[in-house]
Amino acid sequence: MLYDKDIREPLFDFLEERHGKIRIIEEKQMGRSRADIVMVTEYAVYGIEIKSDADSYARLSRQVKDYDRFFDYNYVVVGSSHALHVEEKVPEWWGIITVEEIAGEVDFYLLREPGINKKVIWNKKLSLLWRPELVHIQELNQLPKYKQKSKIFVIDKIVEKVPPEQLGRQICSELFERDYNEIETMIREYKAGRT
Known part of the structure; x- marks a missing residue:
């Protein structure tokens, strides 16, 4: 077994x-x-x-x-x-x-073999990312910073403004680059930049 x-x-x-x-x-x-x-x-x-x-x-x-x-x-x-x-x-x-x-x-x-999942919800998929990773996607797509807005608001704006194929590659890139050793520093810097 x-x-x-x-x-x-x-x-x-x-x-x-x-x-x-x-x-x-x-x-x-x-x-x-x-x-x-x-x-x-x-x-x-x-x-x-x-x-x-x-x-x-x-x-x-x-x-x-x-x-x-x-x-x-x-x-x-x-x-x-x-x-x-x-x-x-x-x-x-x-x-x-x-x-x-x-x-x-x-x-x-x-x-x-798996087939493409047509039920994926882009907002849910984007929610897998940390807030600093979302900020990077906003920068890549020349979107406003929305510093005082919630994570959900930012995700909604990204989904609204970025074409799915492009967004899919960017999500993969962020997850590939994710550094668990640096996350505390990233989040601290992100929060310091919001105030």
Whole structure:
């Protein structure tokens, strides 16, 4: 039986082999759910839900709705105990990766490629960014600073003014460049600039 912790590291290698240059962000809050993995490529943001052999489908329908609001593409990664019924549990545009242990090694099989998620809500996708990252997108697109406005207001303005294809690339770029070691400094500087 494979557990979530057994799957993650080998999965990252599998995804990098398939997609090339990627950035992995783990355990990202989105709506009422938490994405197990957010994978960023140069052109898209993927949500990845892991259902190991030890997991159930109890929360999956709610998770699917949340993932579909935030990500361009979605995968579910399932242990062999779920492989027979997973296609009934996720929408047809979700990719499916099965995982099993063979001769002591974790082995992945791509059961179905993901299709573009047409349910993504750009405001939700942009909310994955930190406020200083949104400021950078405002600067790139010569938008007003809106220093005294809320994050939601700024997101609404960005979505209104920036073409989706351009915005999608900029979101990916911000997530690729994200530096968790510098965030405290970035936020302090951002707040100091607002006053």
